[in-house]
Amino acid sequence: MALLKLKAIKKIYSQEKIEVAALRGIDLEINEGEFSTVFGPSGSGKTTLLNLIGCLDKPTSGKIYFEGNYIANFSKKDLAKIRRKNIGFVFQSYNLIPVLTAYENVEFAINIVDDISKDEIKDRVLRMLSLVGLKGLEDRKPNELSGGQKQRVAIARALVKKPKLVLADEPSANLDSKTSEDILEIMMKMNKELNTTFLFSTHDPLVMKHAERKIEIKDGMITKDERGEKVNVFS
Amino acid sequence: MFLVKLSLKNLMRHKKRTIITALIIAWAIFFYITFDSLLIGMNDMVFQNIIDYEYGHIQISNQTYWENKDELSLDNLITNDETINNKITEIDRYQNHAAQLNFQARLNDGVNETPVLGRGIRPEQTFDVLKYKDYIIKGEVFKMGEHKAIIGKRLSDIMNLDVGDYITLLTKTKNDTLNTIDAEISGVINTPNPNINQNLVFVPLDISQNALNLNNKVSHYIVRLDSQIFNQSIVNSFQKELGEINSNFGVYSWRNLDEVSITKAKQSGNVLILIIILTIAAIGIINIVILAALERMEEIGMMKALGLKEKEIVYTFVIESTGIGIIGGMFGIILGAISVYLFTKIGIDFGAFMDMDMTQYGIPIISKIYGGWNPKTFIYMFFFAVFGSMLASILPARWAAKKDPVKAIYRR
Numbered sequence: 001m002a003l004l005k006l007k008a009i010k011k012i013y014s015q016e017k018i019e020v021a022a023l024r025g026i027d028l029e030i031n032e033g034e035f036s037t038v039f040g041p042s043g044s045g046k047t048t049l050l051n052l053i054g055c056l057d058k059p060t061s062g063k064i065y066f067e068g069n070y071i072a073n074f075s076k077k078d079l080a081k082i083r084r085k086n087i088g089f090v091f092q093s094y095n096l097i098p099v100l101t102a103y104e105n106v107e108f109a110i111n112i113v114d115d116i117s118k119d120e121i122k123d124r125v126l127r128m129l130s131l132v133g134l135k136g137l138e139d140r141k142p143n144e145l146s147g148g149q150k151q152r153v154a155i156a157r158a159l160v161k162k163p164k165l166v167l168a169d170e171p172s173a174n175l176d177s178k179t180s181e182d183i184l185e186i187m188m189k190m191n192k193e194l195n196t197t198f199l200f201s202t203h204d205p206l207v208m209k210h211a212e213r214k215i216e217i218k219d220g221m222i223t224k225d226e227r228g229e230k231v232n233v234f235s
Numbered sequence: 236m237f238l239v240k241l242s243l244k245n246l247m248r249h250k251k252r253t254i255i256t257a258l259i260i261a262w263a264i265f266f267y268i269t270f271d272s273l274l275i276g277m278n279d280m281v282f283q284n285i286i287d288y289e290y291g292h293i294q295i296s297n298q299t300y301w302e303n304k305d306e307l308s309l310d311n312l313i314t315n316d317e318t319i320n321n322k323i324t325e326i327d328r329y330q331n332h333a334a335q336l337n338f339q340a341r342l343n344d345g346v347n348e349t350p351v352l353g354r355g356i357r358p359e360q361t362f363d364v365l366k367y368k369d370y371i372i373k374g375e376v377f378k379m380g381e382h383k384a385i386i387g388k389r390l391s392d393i394m395n396l397d398v399g400d401y402i403t404l405l406t407k408t409k410n411d412t413l414n415t416i417d418a419e420i421s422g423v424i425n426t427p428n429p430n431i432n433q434n435l436v437f438v439p440l441d442i443s444q445n446a447l448n449l450n451n452k453v454s455h456y457i458v459r460l461d462s463q464i465f466n467q468s469i470v471n472s473f474q475k476e477l478g479e480i481n482s483n484f485g486v487y488s489w490r491n492l493d494e495v496s497i498t499k500a501k502q503s504g505n506v507l508i509l510i511i512i513l514t515i516a517a518i519g520i521i522n523i524v525i526l527a528a529l530e531r532m533e534e535i536g537m538m539k540a541l542g543l544k545e546k547e548i549v550y551t552f553v554i555e556s557t558g559i560g561i562i563g564g565m566f567g568i569i570l571g572a573i574s575v576y577l578f579t580k581i582g583i584d585f586g587a588f589m590d591m592d593m594t595q596y597g598i599p600i601i602s603k604i605y606g607g608w609n610p611k612t613f614i615y616m617f618f619f620a621v622f623g624s625m626l627a628s629i630l631p632a633r634w635a636a637k638k639d640p641v642k643a644i645y646r647r
Contacts, residue, residue, distance in 0.1 A: 047645075054540065056539070056641050057640075057641050076545075077544065080542050080543070080544055081542065082542075083541065083542035084541065084543075087540075087542075089537070089540045091537070091540075091644065093533065095536070097241070097537075098248070099241070099244040099247070100241065104240075107237070108241070108541070112237075112541060112543055113542075157541075
């Protein structure tokens with residue numbers, strides 16, 4: 001079943017009197033458990049597409065369905081509800097809260113989700129930090145972690161609430177190739193173990209190489225959509 | 236709870252900034268508390284001045300007379316008899332009392348003439364109720380039946396009069412005929428109350444009653460109690476008792492005087508100072524919230540991406556600002572308490588600033604002003620700081636929380 005369905009999505013930004021079309025009619029379906037990447041040159045509309053899928057923005061026209069629900073006309077409050085429970089984000093610049101420890105940064109994401117006991121929160125946060133290889137570093141603040149470790153915290157934060165979809169906007173852009181490989185491995189592991197759907201935007205050939213589905217976007221249009229086997233180079 | 240924890244951690248993110256903003260609030264509170272304390276001290280001094288040198292704690296007169304007491308009419312006076320004198324001694328907390336007769340007069344020294352307030356007194360009574368004894372700076376107090384007078388120092392300076400000089404008081408009797416009181420100046424008085432020094436002439440009560448053809452009439456009684464704490468119930472209960480003798484009698488506390496009302500009205504000026512202070516504190520808070528929001532734009536975007544509601548983001552900023560208000564409020568009341576303690580113990584010596592007798596300018600200050608404690612001000616100011624900080628942060632926090640998440644995340 002399609003987790004996400006986009007039909008004729010257009011996004012036009014108006015800057016003073018100039019209109020810029022970031023997306024010019026996107027049709028796309030993302031299925032549950034997919035490990036997909038959106039790639040293309042800078043300014044092609046990758047981030048805009050991810051923002052629309054992540055319910056952070058609304059399309060100028062077109063229809064978006066999340067788990068079969070038409071969400072393009074949802075209010076800000078309702079979109080926040082969807083993000084709260086179903087969507088995790090990993091940003092290029094990590095966006096961790098500097099005053100919180102690694103544990104607290106991850107705890108933050110799960111704390112705002114309703115109906116979870118304190119013990120369960122603790123278990124899930126510790127397990128997630130362990131899964132991303134940060135066992136023993138729970139009490140460190142972001143300024144005491146390397147770039148790769150910060151991105152691991154960000155991944156743990158995105159996954160701890162067990163979202164249906166994780167959107168990662170160029171997650172390896174600020175990392176060296178070895179760290180990128182590690183991060184990618186973690187995400188593939190999560191995809192496999194938790195059946196979480198992943199969608200990346202990237203320039204990184206390494207990420208593209210291992211994605212199960214590669215969606216190319218140029219000038220706001222999907223120009224290529226290839227499906228293949230998941231390649232696990234780390235095994 | 237997690238958002239509270241986050242807010243408290245954010246509070247310490249920029250310690251210097253937090254402390255400086257808290258100190259601005261603390262300074263504002265300290266300033267207000269100190270100012271309020273000095274004002275209370277000054278008011279207490281003014282009130283004490285009124286009690287000690289002019290009115291006593293309670294005055295008793297005919298109600299009609301009291302309503303128009305500034306006219307100094309010789310109508311509606313009270314007969315100074317034993318019944319009322321005995322009754323007055325039954326007042327709760329009674330210490331002593333004195334009968335007085337106020338009248339209009341013109342003081343003539345043979346060359347110059349000036350309008351004055353004549354006051355017939357029994358010196359042994361009046362000097363018990365009012366604290367004049369230590370303020371006779373020249374000469375002595377007259378006795379009943381003597382054609383002598385005591386005048387204020389300011390008046391003696393203006394008229395160039397001294398002890399031993401003769402004066403004439405030109406008055407009108409009850410029957411509207413002219414009469415005079417010839418008297419030798421037996422003493423000069425210089426009290427901390429400028430009204431007494433400026434235009435008052437004391438003469439023996441019997442001399443004034445004879446001159447005004449008033450037999451045994453007096454305009455009012457002044458009563459000193461053994462406590463200055465205002466107790467309306469004493470006034471009310473005595474009014475009731477006195478009403479049984481004569482329903483026209485009125486009992487008036489020093490609190491009912493116009494001068495007291497005016498002094499109280501002046502306190503409304505405090506509100507203006509309070510508004511200025513709160514504005515300063517609010518600007519500090521608004522500034523810090525806007526700065527924090529701009530610095531944390533990406534975090535705000537991330538919070539929104541996580542699904543935090545706008546009101547939850549506002550909440551984190553409001554809690555943080557409230558924390559600053561609490562820190563500032565606590566510092567402020569501690570500094571204020573130290574300041575008030577010093578002012579109540581040591582006082583402030585205005586004489587050191589101004590090497591002159593301020594009473595001649597109508598300012599009832601002899602040397603030092605002491606502060607007064609007002610616990611309510613401490614409580615109010617603390618809550619003003621906390622709630623002021625909280626309220627001041629709401630608008631900038633809402634501005635931050637309403638940021639488009641995409642623009643916030645990518646700082647567009």
